[in-house]
Amino acid sequence: MVRKDEILDLEITGMTHEGMGVGKKDGFAIFVQGAVDGEKVGVKIIKVLKSYAVARIEAFIEKSSHRQEPFCPVYKRCGGCSLQHMTYAKTLAFKRQVVVDNLARIGSLSDVRVHDTLGMAEPINYRNKAQYPVGMGKSGPVAGFFARRSHEIVEAPSCAIQHPLSDKAKDIVLGYIKALNIPVYNETTGHGIIRHVVTKVGFNTGEVMIIIVATKPELPKANKLIYRLKRDIPGLASVILNVNPKPGNVILGDRNITLFGKDTIQDTLGGLAFEISPLSFYQVNPAQTEVLYQKAVDYAHLQGNETVFDLYCGIGTIGLFAASRAKKVIGVEVVPEAVEAAKSNAKHNGIENAEFYAGLAEEVVPELYEKGIKADVVFVDPPRKGCDENLLKTLVDMAPSRIVYVSCNPSTLARDLKFLTGSGFQVEEVQPVDMFPWSEHVECVVRIQREN
Numbered sequence: 243m244v245r246k247d248e249i250l251d252l253e254i255t256g257m258t259h260e261g262m263g264v265g266k267k268d269g270f271a272i273f274v275q276g277a278v279d280g281e282k283v284g285v286k287i288i289k290v291l292k293s294y295a296v297a298r299i300e301a302f303i304e305k306s307s308h309r310q311e312p313f314c315p316v317y318k319r320c321g322g323c324s325l326q327h328m329t330y331a332k333t334l335a336f337k338r339q340v341v342v343d344n345l346a347r348i349g350s351l352s353d354v355r356v357h358d359t360l361g362m363a364e365p366i367n368y369r370n371k372a373q374y375p376v377g378m379g380k381s382g383p384v385a386g387f388f389a390r391r392s393h394e395i396v397e398a399p400s401c402a403i404q405h406p407l408s409d410k411a412k413d414i415v416l417g418y419i420k421a422l423n424i425p426v427y428n429e430t431t432g433h434g435i436i437r438h439v440v441t442k443v444g445f446n447t448g449e450v451m452i453i454i455v456a457t458k459p460e461l462p463k464a465n466k467l468i469y470r471l472k473r474d475i476p477g478l479a480s481v482i483l484n485v486n487p488k489p490g491n492v493i494l495g496d497r498n499i500t501l502f503g504k505d506t507i508q509d510t511l512g513g514l515a516f517e518i519s520p521l522s523f524y525q526v527n528p529a530q531t532e533v534l535y536q537k538a539v540d541y542a543h544l545q546g547n548e549t550v551f552d553l554y555c556g557i558g559t560i561g562l563f564a565a566s567r568a569k570k571v572i573g574v575e576v577v578p579e580a581v582e583a584a585k586s587n588a589k590h591n592g593i594e595n596a597e598f599y600a601g602l603a604e605e606v607v608p609e610l611y612e613k614g615i616k617a618d619v620v621f622v623d624p625p626r627k628g629c630d631e632n633l634l635k636t637l638v639d640m641a642p643s644r645i646v647y648v649s650c651n652p653s654t655l656a657r658d659l660k661f662l663t664g665s666g667f668q669v670e671e672v673q674p675v676d677m678f679p680w681s682e683h684v685e686c687v688v689r690i691q692r693e694n
C-alpha cells in the first residue's frame with residue numbers, strides 16, 4: 243500500500259485511457275498525470291483510493307523519447323487537451339492502443355485487425371466549433387475553457403486547436419461584456435445573463451455563426467455587440483441568441499433568436515453543401531471528417547442497388563456521401579431540427595434517393611422493419627453511449643450484409659460489437675481516425691460483415 247504524501251520512484255508501465263501514466267508499487271496501481279509509459283519518475287502521492295492512488299510528478303529520472311514540450315501555455319490547467327506532453331506520433335499510437343484494449347477487454351475481440359490511427363498532417367486550428375464558458379473571475383468577467391475536472395474558467399488568449407476567428411469572437415464578446423457591464427452567469431446562484439459563447443465556422447465557405455447563450459430572451463445593447471462583430475469578424479453570417487435559463491451542464495437551450503444575418507450557415511464537405519444550425523450536430527474537424535466518411539463509404543462497399551440506412555444521421559452527412567452509390571438512403575435522427583436540415587441538404591445537393599425520419603433509431607428502425615423496409619447496408623454513428631440494444635436486436639433480425647459502425651467511444655463500441663459478433667456478424671477491420679488531436683478521444687470506423 244501507499245500513503246498520502248509518500249514520495250517514491252516509479253516506473254511507468256502503462257497508460258490509462260485518459261492518457262495518465264500508470265506505475266505499480268507492490269501491485270498497487272498509481273496514476274500519474276503527465277507521465278508517459280517507459281519513463282521513470284519521482285512522484286508524490288496526492289490521493290489514495292480503494293483500488294488505485296493518484297500521484298504528481300516531482301522529478302524525472304528517465305524521460306521518454308516520445309515526450310515533447312506542450313505548445314499551449316495553459317496546458318496543465320485547461321481541461322481541453324490531455325496529450326500535448328507526447329509527440330503527435332505517440333498520441334496516434336496511444337489512441338490505437340486504447341481501441342485494441344477496449345476490444346479485447348470488453349468485446350472479447352483480441353484478434354481483430356486494428357489499423358494505425360489516421361492522423362492529421364498539421365494537427366492545429368482544426369476545430370470548426372468552440373464553446374467558451376463565461377463567468378466571473380477574480381478580477382472581472384472571464385471567458386475561456388473549463389479547467390480539468392472543475393468549472394473554474396481558465397483564460398487562454400488563443401487556443402491552438404480552434405479556428406483563429408473563434409478566439410477573436412470570444413474576445414469581442416468579452417470586450418462587450420466588460421465595456422457595457424453585462425452581467426455574466428453565476429452557476430451557483432443562477433443569476434446573470436451570459437453563460438457561453440459558441441462559434442461555428444464553415445471551413446470551406448468562410449461563413450461564421452456566433453451564438454450567445456444567455457438566461458434571458460433579450461440581450462442588453464445587442465446592437466453594440468453586433469456592430470463590433472460585423473466590423474471585426476470576416477465572414478460573419480449569423481449571430482444567434484440562444485436562450486438557456488435551466489441550471490446544469492447542458493450548454494444550449496431549445497430556443498434560438500436570430501439577432502443578425504441568417505438562421506443557419508453553410509459548409510461543404512466532399513463536394514456537398516451542408517446547412518449548419520445552432521442545435522444540430524456537425525463533426526468538429528472538417529478535414530478529418532472527410533477522411534472518416536471516405537473510410538465509412540469504402541467499408542460499405544456499395545454496388546448501386548442497395549437500400550442503405552444512415553442511423554444517428556445528424557444533418558444527413560454520411561448518407562448523403564453514400565447516396566450516389568446506393569439505390570436508396572434512409573436516415574434516422576432524434577433532433578427534429580437536424581432532420582429538417584438533412585432533408586434540405588438532400589434537396590440542395592440534388593439528391594433524390596434519400597429520405598429522413600425524426601425519432602429514436604431504436605424505435606423508428608423496428609417500425610420500418612415491421613413495414614417490410616429493410617437495409618442491405620447500415621451505417622450507425624451513435625453518441626458516446628453507443629447503440630440501444632433494441633436497435634441492435636432489430637439489426638440482427640434484419641440481417642443486412644454489412645454494418646459500418648462509426649464510434650466516438652471505444653468502450654461502448656466494444657460492448658455493441660460483442661453483441662453483434664454473438665449474433666451472426668463478424669468484425670472484419672477497425673480504422674481509428676484522429677478527429678480530436680491532442681485530446682484523449684478517438685474515433686473509429688468498423689467494417690462488420692454478416693456471416694453466411
Ligand code: SAH
Pocket residue numbers: 522523524525553554555556557558559560574575576577580601602603604623624625630
Ligand atoms: N452521423 C452524423 C451525426 C453523428 S452524432 C455525423 O456524422 O455528423 C450522433 C447523432 O445521433 C446526433 O445527431 C444525435 O442527435 C443523434 N442521436 C442521439 N441519440 C439518438 C437516438 N437514440 N436515435 C437517433 N438519433 C440519436
